Amino acid sequence: MIGRLGETEPPNLWPNAPNLIEISPPGAAFGSMNGQPIYGWRGNGVTNDIDRSERSGAREPLAADFIIPLIGCGLAGYYLATTTDLVWEARSAGVVVGVPLIAMCLFHMARMTYRIAKGRGSFSSGDMFANTPFNRQRLVLIVLITTFIIALPWTGTTLGLFLVLIATMRMLGVTSIRALLATSAITAAIVYVLLMYLVSSRLPHGPVEWLIAWAFGIGG
């Protein structure tokens, strides 16, 4: 049984293939070759996520496509601009890499703009920056981890890790106090013993480390 135009999901010819999707011309709503849809495998190679908008036939949000080329152009531009006064040996690798990078980024962005102009995509960022629960969770995670890093010289590794674990797990929905305390305490203890006591890593010390050093005379 082969899929027909207008079907919302491609037919599952291979039940075990997780990423069977249409591979017709990009952006086309169930595009076709000689009037017939074409199916194949597709995944992003790492997470296997599939953009649902490609399936549903909606205009593909392409804003995310511009982010990396813009950052790439910015970095290459900054690199080239700040090395103009240096001798050729110091600039050569940057030029050899940076110039093609800028050219490729500009070409890719022009290609995307053309697709948008042709109505095959939109400047929308999809749900990437939308006010969704997952995005809010990501934002809070970033804030918590940043706070953990900044506060590390004062809290010390063991206490900092214990607190950040409790905060992040609670935020992600762990409600059991016992689970929160046990997981955080055990993890912090393992990190202390493995990295600070046995390997003597120079991870920042804080109240807990000082207390252990005072009480047992170790790891101070």
Add this chain to the structure above:
Amino acid sequence: MADRLGLRDWGLTVDVSYTVLLDLFGRSLALWWIILPGMILGTIVGILPGFSAQNTLIILLPLTLYMNIEAGMALMISLYCTTQLGGGIPAILFNMPGEGGAAATVLDGYPMTKKGQAQQALVCCFAASAFGGLITTIITMAMLPALAKLGLYFRSVEMVAVMVFGLTLIAAIAAQDLLKGLIAGFFGLMIGAIGVDPVFGTPRATFGFLELYDGVPLIPALIGLFAISEAFVMLESETIVRNEDLKTAKAARWVDTLEGLWINGRYWWQTVWTSLIGLIIGILPGAGATIAAFLAYHYSKMLSKTPELYGTGHPPGVIAPESANNGVTSGTLVPVFALGIPGGTTGAIMMLVLTYHGVVLGPRLFIERIDLVYSVYMQMLVCYIFMALLILPMARYMSRVVWVPTKFLVPLILSLVTIAAFSEREYIFDMGLALFFGLIGYLARKGKYEVSAMLIGVIMGPLFEQYFLRAMRLGQGDLTILFSSTLANVLWVLVVLSLFLPFIRKRKKTGVLAQTVRAGHES
């Protein structure tokens, strides 16, 4: 039986009889008491991002110098070999390579985990590592003097070609869109070019951060691009595996370990030839396990009859990089023994221990201390045999990690990898850098840019600059020097072919698919 292992035609003869080899094997087996702890430590070091075999070997240096030469080398060899295997474990279970050499393993290992096949993926990884390592160790022992000469043919010009060849792999790996693959790779190279220049020490694009004068450290980049960005994606589901596949994962039994072994047996030829890629890359100075693994993955995909399955959880996508990165281990020591030149940090540390014990490295070693050379490779052989017997059964228990809900896993991964980012240089700045790369990685994933391509760019950036600059100085700024040797020109042709082959394949494949679909409609 006094048969000689050697290549007389090449003027390379080695006076080692099988009796001596058997004796060396027995002596290496007797070192089990040091090989086993080395393996356990190596597995832990491999699993933990931020802890490399090199750093651990440096930490253990006082211990290895104190031991007798055989025991010291056995500890270092077992630790080094098992680290390559250990790096594949978090790559498969969490999409977070423990070592750079396992970065290619995530491409198919993690999708296998998501399909509820973590146990099979781990078995594939362990078996490919063990057998790939075994094969290359045996080959190296048989061809040691001849292999030693290989490294001499690769000078800076050829190494630039090898690096560019590595870049074309990026495009091929990100087969969905060649341009996006190249952008990601070149972006990585650009990041790798940050830091002081190697000739005059002038800072370049450091954004005013003193911490970036040494360049962008690899561990925070690796941790950010893979682990942190994946943790941000992971929180959208309850467990790593899809709900329907969680039942499969929970129902995993010993028979799945056997299935993994059977899969490995089916692709035995793949294990053999990809481990040879690792061996050759290992001999080349500075190339290393990461390039070997990506090269093996690339060729495995390119030569496969089903390249479209790669990236979706296809076992050969795990077997190829894992056998290659363990194949590197045998090659690394070849230039150390034969030329007295270490190809990388690991080789340099082992060289230090050997010279401390009064061993004179170089061509005369094969005349004066041939027993020592072969005893080191015998220790490697014993380590790989132990690996096959002891680590394979552990896959079943390790794969249970995927049952843990993401509300526990995400906080644990995020906080532990942030701490791991500190370990390489011991700067708090690197923790922030890892988080920054995590955001870059997340944005790249959302835009469907290949983060592996970015990472290989970051890894190759400093190496590329080093060899490119050396070639340019030799040619007094003339770019044509890059095309001045036959070997380099052959590599350039391969670069061009690698860029065009995916197009040809895609066209062919689309044609076949269209015909199939049309035939289906007609029927």
